[in-house]
Amino acid sequence: MPNRLTVSASSTQRTFTWYALYALVIMLLSRTVVGWVGAYYEQILIFIGINITLAVSLNLVLGFAGQFSIGHAGFMALGGYSSAALSYFVLNPALMSLPLDGMLHAVLENVALAIVLFAGGIAAAIAGLLVGIPTLRLRGDYLAIATLGMGEIIRVVILNTNFVGGARGFTDIPRWTGFTWVYLIAGACVLVVRNLIASTSGRALTALREDEDAAAAMGINTTRHKVMAFVLGAFFAGMAGGLLAHYMQYLHTNSFTFLRSIEIVVFVVLGGGGSITGSIIAAAVLTVLPEALRVAQSWRMVSYSLLLVIMMLTRPQGLMGGREFHWSWILPRRKQA
Amino acid sequence: MSALLEVKDLHVAYGAIAALKGISFSVERGQIVTLIGANGAGKTTLLRTISGLLRPRRGEISYWDSDDIGKVSSSCSLSSLAPHLIVRHGVAHVPEGRIVFANLSVRENLQMGAYTRTDADGIKADWDWVLQLFPRLSERLKQSAGTLSGGEQQMLAIGRALMSRPRLILMDEPSLGLSPILVQTVFAAIRQINANGATILLVEQNAHMALTTAQIGFVMETGTIALSGPCHELLRSDDVRRTYLGES
Ligand SMILES: Nc1ncnc2c1ncn2[C@@H]1O[C@H](COP(=O)(O)OP(=O)(O)OP(=O)(O)O)[C@@H](O)[C@H]1O
Ligand SMILES: [Mg+2]
Numbered sequence: 001m002p003n004r005l006t007v008s009a010s011s012t013q014r015t016f017t018w019y020a021l022y023a024l025v026i027m028l029l030s031r032t033v034v035g036w037v038g039a040y041y042e043q044i045l046i047f048i049g050i051n052i053t054l055a056v057s058l059n060l061v062l063g064f065a066g067q068f069s070i071g072h073a074g075f076m077a078l079g080g081y082s083s084a085a086l087s088y089f090v091l092n093p094a095l096m097s098l099p100l101d102g103m104l105h106a107v108l109e110n111v112a113l114a115i116v117l118f119a120g121g122i123a124a125a126i127a128g129l130l131v132g133i134p135t136l137r138l139r140g141d142y143l144a145i146a147t148l149g150m151g152e153i154i155r156v157v158i159l160n161t162n163f164v165g166g167a168r169g170f171t172d173i174p175r176w177t178g179f180t181w182v183y184l185i186a187g188a189c190v191l192v193v194r195n196l197i198a199s200t201s202g203r204a205l206t207a208l209r210e211d212e213d214a215a216a217a218m219g220i221n222t223t224r225h226k227v228m229a230f231v232l233g234a235f236f237a238g239m240a241g242g243l244l245a246h247y248m249q250y251l252h253t254n255s256f257t258f259l260r261s262i263e264i265v266v267f268v269v270l271g272g273g274g275s276i277t278g279s280i281i282a283a284a285v286l287t288v289l290p291e292a293l294r295v296a297q298s299w300r301m302v303s304y305s306l307l308l309v310i311m312m313l314t315r316p317q318g319l320m321g322g323r324e325f326h327w328s329w330i331l332p333r334r335k336q337a
Numbered sequence: 338m339s340a341l342l343e344v345k346d347l348h349v350a351y352g353a354i355a356a357l358k359g360i361s362f363s364v365e366r367g368q369i370v371t372l373i374g375a376n377g378a379g380k381t382t383l384l385r386t387i388s389g390l391l392r393p394r395r396g397e398i399s400y401w402d403s404d405d406i407g408k409v410s411s412s413c414s415l416s417s418l419a420p421h422l423i424v425r426h427g428v429a430h431v432p433e434g435r436i437v438f439a440n441l442s443v444r445e446n447l448q449m450g451a452y453t454r455t456d457a458d459g460i461k462a463d464w465d466w467v468l469q470l471f472p473r474l475s476e477r478l479k480q481s482a483g484t485l486s487g488g489e490q491q492m493l494a495i496g497r498a499l500m501s502r503p504r505l506i507l508m509d510e511p512s513l514g515l516s517p518i519l520v521q522t523v524f525a526a527i528r529q530i531n532a533n534g535a536t537i538l539l540v541e542q543n544a545h546m547a548l549t550t551a552q553i554g555f556v557m558e559t560g561t562i563a564l565s566g567p568c569h570e571l572l573r574s575d576d577v578r579r580t581y582l583g584e585s
Contacts, residue, residue, distance in 0.1 A: 203445065203448070204449075204452065206440070207441070207449050207452075213385075213390050213420075216389075216390065216420040217420060217424060217432065218450060218453075219421050219422075219425055219453035
């Protein structure tokens with residue numbers, strides 16, 4: 001019997017329940033553990049969360065849809081700068097001019113952050129749409145070069161845009177982000193990608209990764225699905241950029257070179273293309289590793305690269321090899337009825 | 338009988354290389370029509386053009402859509418449609434080299450075949466029928482398609498095409514690389530599929546099997562149609578016997 005791939009109302013409800021629980025845990029953690037560990041470790045945790053968002057969103061494009069895009073840093077920059085411009089020039093001045101007490105101010109600040117993050121995501125998504133429609137017709141290495149070029153163009157354009165700081169960098173962005181927001185967005189990204197993959201559209205993406213012509217011959221609009229994955233990936237990269245901007249309070253185009261894009265590709269490849277769990281683990285491990293390797297001092301980046309080579313040699317299919325974490329790994333299996 | 342597909346003066350080229358140089362033929366509803374010809378004659382190119390994967394330089398591909406009881410409802414020109422829309426008109430393509438979605442399971446491959454459909458009852462009926470046609474697949478539903486044997490992959494490729502409930506099936510060398518006994522199995526399935534109502538355009542290297550299975554045959558030579566006629570006549574033609582049946 002063919003089990004249909006429809007997302008039922010109850011599973012949508014379950015998704016929301018899970019997300020609410022997750023949000024609760026994150027907020028609890030931010031009030032407790034995160035406070036205890038101190039600013040240094042909190043920053044590492046925040047970078048992990050941002051990198052998870054970047055890795056999982058790129059995995060949608062690269063791992064699930066099989067489109068070799070390496071311009072993720074460009075989308076991140078676009079999202080970061082546009083959200084920062086919105087908060088710096090509009091929302092923060094407006095917020096400051098209101099005579100508010102602390103509580104209400106804090107609430108409005110969170111609302112403002114939600115707005116600018118969303119705006120950053122949308123800006124990146126629009127760029128993704130404009131870039132995706134012509135370039136996604138290209139295959140393999142051509143697409144890689146086109147997206148790489150796109151990322152660099154975005155960076156250079158920002159570098160020459162004076163009102164967002166140009167070569168000096170964008171300073172004095174309000175600090176609105178913290179642990180909680182970073183992980184709320186990371187969780188949302190994981191959930192959206194996971195649900196998309198489990199849907200009919202997700203199956204279509206997997207099919208077109210396997211063979212584009214055969215997928216088209218099944219009635220799948222391959223261009224539309226590729227563009228959809230690309231735009232959604234860009235959206236979350238833009239959100240990640242916005243999170244970074246409102247945590248660091250400073251942006252410079254040097255943080256968004258193609259090396260940054262490559263780093264995200266490494267997260268995905270190392271974690272295993274097509275595995276969300278893999279992307280999460282790889283993003284976390286590779287964010288912590290350079291910090292842990294500080295003991296190696298000037299050999300730090302050499303040993304980091306060496307570890308990458310060793311990991312790829314020992315597990316070329318990636319950490320998870322396309323599989324996902326499942327509860328049955330740790331919980332005793334229930335007997336089959 | 339009425340025409341289901343009509344190809345007129347079709348020209349297709351890869352860059353400067355002309356692959357089809359003015360092909361015209363038609364396929365009547367309910368028939369098995371075969372296209373035979375040497376390597377490089379342009380058979381695959383022709384099927385890929387009909388299913389929209391290639392765009393013709395010139396020429397017309399007309400298709401008469403009909404409802405389930407065979408009443409012609411509309412005529413459309415396939416040469417201007419994207420491949421994913423052509424499937425929705427009831428044209429399925431079983432590609433050369435038994436291309437299955439290797440990392441998806443057999444079950445998922447078959448589900449992909451029904452991608453355009455929403456009629457749960459109809460899908461269920463076709464699912465049962467495909468598994469009855471190819472019982473070997475029903476034992477391997479969870480296996481990933483890439484690990485199937487060549488013959489099983491061919492059955493899966495055909496089964497997957499059937500899941501769209503096509504009115505016209507384009508088959509590109511279904512017997513390629515199969516053992517004699519599996520060739521028999523696949524051709525028996527082709528006859529059953531046709532008896533069940535689908536029209537079949539069959540490209541084959543195995544000219545003997547093709548000409549004894551189909552009613553009408555076309556012989557392609559370097560981008561043109563060199564010979565055509567009822568299969569029993571082609572089987573008797575000296576040209577065909579010498580070139581394609583290996584008789585002297
Ligand atoms: N992608 C391509 N680029 C350039 N030329 C091509 C391409 N595909 C096919 N051709 C050429 O077009 C001609 C027809 O090829 P086609 O694959 O249609 O032949 P065929 O009849 O299917 O052969 P076979 O029986 O070997 O499968 C050949 O000369 C081939 O070299
Ligand atoms: Mg061929």
